[in-house]
Structure formats: structure tokens, C-alpha cells
Amino acid sequence: MYFLKSISEDVQRAQIKFRKHTKVKKLVLGAFLACIATILQGAGEVLPGIGYMISPLASLPILIGAMFFIQMGAMAYFLTILLLFILFPSELIIFPFTTGLLALGIGVGFSYVKKRVSIISIGAIFLTMGIFGLLYIFQFPVLGPFGLNSFSFLSATSIFSFSFLYSWLWVELARFFFNKIKVRSISSKRIME
Secondary structure: OOHHHHHHHHHHHHHHHOOOOOHHHHHHHHHHHHHHHHHHHHHHHHOOOOOHHHHHHHHHHHHHHHHHHHHHHHHHHHHHHHHHHHHHHHHHHHHOHHHHHHHHHHHHHHHHOOOOHHHHHHHHHHHHHHHHHHHOOOOOEEEEOOOOOOOOOOHHHHHHHHHHHHHHHHHHHHHHHHHHHHHHHHHHHHHHO
């Protein structure tokens, strides 16, 4: 069955190989991913209109980093928050609770569980918690007027359903990009030999 299929073996094998890299290499790659995530998240500020379609892609660098090494993904997440604080402070409330948190959740899922539904669910739980934090703790209307007035079972179910679908999309995108990176690294090793 589609949702019960195990999809994280390649990621977990790559994590074992990536652990052999030096700390400097991991640090530089994490910083590079954080810079890319900052640029993508700030695209809405720099390019109004089309930039808002680009800014959700800020999840990808954090997610790829977390898929290779969860600590590197977490470092890139916190470094992106710091860079947003300096460069795009208006994006600071959105990234830590939505885009970045979703990427970390899916990265954790790929690191610790095998089945697609479990990975999607972990990402959805992280995103749902972030949206709840924005809506009910900070009173920030991340979803417009929806769900801001008071907590209800219907709004919680709707938010989790949206988070599940969005997380599913990102899990499939992450697998696609991860496979592209893996194929490129294999072909470059063959060229070097």
C-alpha cells in the first residue's frame, strides 16, 4: 500500500556515509543551506508577487540538510532565523513556526521512521504545532481570519488536514530532490575514477 511503503532506507544509508565527513565540511554545507533558505524566504520582500510563490521553497534547503544530518538541518534552521532577523525581520515570525519547522519535522521523520505515513505525520504534527503557536499564543493571523477567534475541534481538524496534505507534498518533493542529488553524486564519483 502506498502510505505504508518504507521510503527512508536511502536517506538513512546516506546519513551513515555523510557522518564520515569532517565537521568543517558539515558546518560549511549547513551555512550554505541556511543562506539559500534565507534568500528564498526573503523573496517575498524583494520580489512582491512572484516572491511569495518562491518563499515556501525555503523549506527545501533545511529539509535536505536535515535529511543528510539532523544536526546540520537544525543548525541551518537556527542560522536562517538569525539571518532573517538581520536581513528580513518581517519574515521572522513565519519561518520559525511554519516553513522551517515543517522541514525539521520531515527531516526528523526521515531519520527515525521508515514508513511514508509516519514521515508525513511527523511533518504535519510539527507544522500544526507551529500554526497553533502563531494563532493561539502569538495571535498572529497566519491563516487570515480563519481559526483566530477561538480554538475549536473543527479548526484544529482543518489545520491538521491542511498540514498533512502540505507535508505529503514536501515529502514527495524531498524524495525527488534527494534522488537527484544522489544520482549526481554517484555520476560525479564515476567521472573522478
